[in-house]
Amino acid sequence: MTLLRLIDLEVRYGAIRALQDVNVDVSEGEIVALLGANGAGKTTTLRTISGLARPVKGSVQFAGREIHRLPPHEVVGLGIGHAPEGRRIFPQMSVLENLEMGAYRRRGDLHQDTERVYSLFPVLKQRRRQDGGTLSGGEQQMLAIGRALMSAPRLLLLDEPSMGLAPLVVETIFSIISEIRKTGTTILLVEQNAAQALALADRAYVLENGRVVMADKARTLLNNERVRAAYLGEGAA
């Protein structure tokens, strides 16, 4: 079943056209990767889904419902969690407070949810009283993902979770992402790190200058000449 559908999306920042005719489908339970160079429009796509940016054309449908006119806090309420680019944790709140903010719209006991996040990221439990700003880059990324999970999302949007992290830490984060999928959460993953994203994803879209230029099974793209040349650092640069 299709959980998320982007139809003919066009998004502008003033005169700059960041997205044009973007069509993306994400089915329940999938990991879908969104690849592309810097400035291709990946972040804009995620921001449009979560209501932080408004399309001038096209629509965003989530679970059969149009959501592109809703404000971000309502989109979160419908079940879309967003771990934004650059992590954006609350640096002066403790790890636990950060997680609690992620569940801001939900009331009642959060104990089970925090425990679920802690079991995915045991290091966050150790550091739960520490200020977010004092965590390492990898731990901050984990906190950002954990905070997005606290809204109990059906769809998780991850914007470059590997950005600026050491290879070993990236490894850990990617393996946790596949753990998260096993719990039934659908994932739309934005990455510049194409090799690792394609290894993890079921399907992928490639964006160039705000347009989708390729869309296929991850395995197929991994063997595609153009993808290998442009995004996997092989052949002529």
Added chain:
Amino acid sequence: MTLSGAAASTLPGAQAPPQGPVTGQPRLSWLRRLMGSEDARRLLSCVLGLLVLAVMTGPEGSASAPLSGFTGSLFHLRALVFIGLGFVLWAVITLRRRFGERARQASDWVSSAPRRLVTNRQARYGIYLALLAFAVVYPMVLSQFWQNVLVDQIGIYVLLALGLNVVVGYAGLLDLGYIAFYALGAYSAAYWTGALAVHPPITLNPFWAIPLAILAAMLAGVVLGAPTLRLRGDYLAIVTLGFGEIIQIVATNLQGVTGGASGPASVIPHFSVHVLGVHYRWGLADLPYYYLLLGFVVIVLVVFHSLENSRVGRAWTAIREDEIAAESAGINVLKYKVLAFSIGASTSGFAGMLWASQVGYIDSTLFTVQLSILVLVLVIFGGMGSLPGAVVGAAVLQWFPWFLRVHPLFGFQQQDLFIYLGALLIVMMIFRPEGLLPSRRRKREIGLAEHGIGTADAMSEPGGEP
């Protein structure tokens, strides 16, 4: 102006003024060597800064002797005092840089002493009660002059600072037109009590005008805030600045209604209650007004304290730290910003209405932008986001000029108040940027920002493409 230039150069680590054309003049090489030393440059900046302050606050020149303001300031004992202060400032900055870490630890140790000593709740409430008892009893022994200062200058401004603290301290919104709401409250009081030339449908006792004045200010806050707060950051500062000006100009020009710069013809009546056989009138005496104000301040303190620690308070903290992240976390950012803004506005309106009814007279010249800035200074000085900070900051800063008026140390003149306030803020940014009694979180925010983690400044947008 000159003050900011001179003051900026007194900041530690700031560059000294460019050296003169001394190259190739061996006679002056000692000067060059001296100015090559950071300590010497800093000393020069401190002393020059204080000298500029001495001139700016000294006697004025006249048409016949235009330079007399200058010479009268410099060739006077007072200049020596200021030079001495410059040396003291330099010494403290230098020592602090040398023993910085230890000095910081020591000052933290002192400022956290109450928190360490009073760990349990009961003791804390005991202290609050003792402070309250002091606030109740002490004014009784004060002279009439000081009782008046306590109401007009301290009490009202404590209330104002508490309200602005919600806007600036909790939600991180820069409101530069805060006094406009104070004016709205004051004019509402005048309107509903029938003091304006335009009469209300029913004339009310000031007590019953309180909710209406608060409502007017709150509505203005929502109407102004809802569209503006959608925009990011600095727009609010600009729009509120403009709003403050507009309100004052309208109040001046609507002469037929407000009385303009000369004020309404009739007096705004004092408070009185007539309920269940109890009749009481607040008259000309200050003490009854003081207690009324004290009661309101305590109520406001309790309400704001519980707000700070509620879901609402946590949302404000998140918005202050990272608006986009707060939005992504599911917080209705606009709603909470408008809430903070209109809570501030209504507190300001409330203060305005209390003050109008106590003084009995208002006019449009009273609601200047300077007054908005003053309240902002009170909040920054006390420590943004801290209730004790807002109270103590406002009380100390409002009391001290009156103390200096009675005991004119260093030739203090009231007209120079803002120059001194500016100097005070600069010194404070060097030694205690978090304010007198900062909230624990704000202190951490500023500490982290100094180490380059996150932003203490909620107006700027953190993050972005690395």
